[in-house]
Amino acid sequence: MSGDPTQSTDRNSRNAALVLGMSLPADTVLYLVLPIYASQFGISLAEAGMLLAANRLIRIAGYSTVARLYAKHGDRAACTIAAVIASICALGYSFFSGFWALVIVRLLWGLSYAALNLSTQALATADLAGASRRTGQSRALIALGPMLALPLSAFFAEQFSPRPFFLVLALIALCSIPLALKLPAGQGHVRPQGRRFKLPGSLDIWSFVEGLVLDGLFIVGLSFLGQSIAPTGAVLIAGLLLALRYLAEILLSPVGGQVAEKYGPEHMLIMLSLMTAIALVGFGAGWLWVCAAAVVILRALQLPLIAPIVAHRYPGPQRVHALAARSIWRDIGAGVGPILAGFLLPVTPSLVLYGAAAACLAMAALACRSDRR
Template sequence: MSDAPAQTTDKNSRYASLVLGMSLPADTVLYLVLPLYAAQFGLTLAEAGILLAANRLVRIAGYSTVARLYAKHGDRAACMLAAAVASVCALGYATCSGFWALLVFRLLWGLSYAALNLSTQSLATAELAGAARRTGQSRALIALGPMLALPLSAISAEHYNPHIFFLLLAAVALCAVPIARRLPSGQGHIKPREQRFRLPGALDIWSFVEGLVLDGLFIVGLSFLGHSIAPTGAVVIAGLLLALRYLAEILLSPVGGQVAEKYGAERMLVTLSVTTSVALVGFGAGWLWACAAAVVVLRALQLPLIAPIVAQRYPGPQRVHALATRAIWRDIGAGVGPMMAGVLLPVTSSLLLYSVAAACLATSALACRSRQ
């Protein structure tokens, strides 16, 4: 009987992860095809960067509203609605072109992802015991959809057009709605808190820098720089490398979660971030594909670490608010990153750009160990 609550927590975490994993591929595929096929979507590269950032930026303002709605209606209602909206957004990518039309779908997806991400992390850390293990397993399930979608979408874009594959992704997201019905109903059990200004801590700064560098500068740079090296096959190579990131999550995130419980998530965070910084310098220096492969694997290993660190530092009712705060800081960075990439990549030395980015990532990670 004592194992029943833990089994229920594990089951709820799996269901929420599957819903996010089936809703996410349209977003990850857009990061692959939009920088390379901006003209076919009626966009400039700078506009593509803004659209890739828009879903992050809307969450900065919208996370508090999403958290309140999640607290009121709970996991089932929030995730069912978010999955349905994700399907509509994928359909929009398949059928619409132009900046303003696509902006609407990016904003809708941003709020939907906020709900899905909040539910996934909240359920994975509902009990502190086993939180790192559940978070690792959660990342593996979430990664399955993007891992399969990225190479298939790259082949579709290379041989047909970049729009058509989104029709399939819309159907997949719609199939996530019945799975979301299995999540617990009722309130999300988030207690309201006072709104007060607080300077960002070391973990906030790392979340910001990680989002800016790895979810912004690196992802957009992979497509942009890859196209300059291999114009005819860049989308397929980039798609395979991004799929490798998710394959690494499937294979290594559960292992990383177990190791984090044994040796400490903070120690792993610092080690992996510093190693990623070295690979980023090589990426900017011209060892594009090899260092890109190293970056995507190392990034995948870092993803399960932030939730257990937050759960340990902020136990009890503070936990969900703290998770949302870290997500906001990451979204700020990941929102600024694509816009910076769209402006700087055509005019800046890639070695200089990624060396500065690497230094920022390593410094912010080291600060997480030296300050609480």
């Protein structure tokens, strides 16, 4: 491949982000509809929480294997296979019922997402110059698919049923394959990892807490609490709010990446996490929709920051393994979060639950100031 190396890096990052953005909507729509329409999938609310966690939990065990396969086969093979599996998973959400049938689909998607996520982060940070800018642009492209799918799926679910819409999402995932075939072939050039087991640093702990609170407790709670407040329109309101999260990524992630280039991603991460903690307290106190909107916007602004932080702390070939490690800690939190939500939301006062979550997020963010490992 010829041409300016910067343009080539930008193009590869853009194509990988589009593949993930077209493969992701089925997963994000499932987070919206499964807690509300659990009975239509033949499961309970507690089982819905476990299913929403299953794809995260398999990534905890599978990221090292995915990283080795990525290192051996490279971006093109990893993303092409993952896009095919993403389409199969969307078909499964449409046709399968019962916990055990759906959990197999969730496990397959978890490994596919691991490959897509690793590729997008690795390609965005392949050159440290402009890494924050590319990461912000990548997050914006990834968000486009879910942003469009969420309100459409919410409307379709209220008017008809949530399940047939997944057929459309399966077709969209298949359409990403030509873009995956344009990605670099060959090895991913990842240095073999040395010591595998390490005590978590404060950045690892922040990733865990962020996953538990924002990808677990908050997302499930948005549908559950919203249904108790507005039973007839909860799925549509929740869908619009989750779409707002992705719209914020599209509009604000590139800006956040540019600002992070100037002021530093770590300072922004701490500030945005503290603001998110305040919004979570309001969410638990009953200002549901306003504070939920604030949380989804702030979360969108945080997403582009972690990859450039890791890239600066772990330069060179260590970068991909370090990115995978942060993703593992986030997945541990995001895997535990929906399970906790499924069991605690019906029996715990929301202010207590989200107040405690906010305190954990604030403390984890403040601890990141001194972490340079």
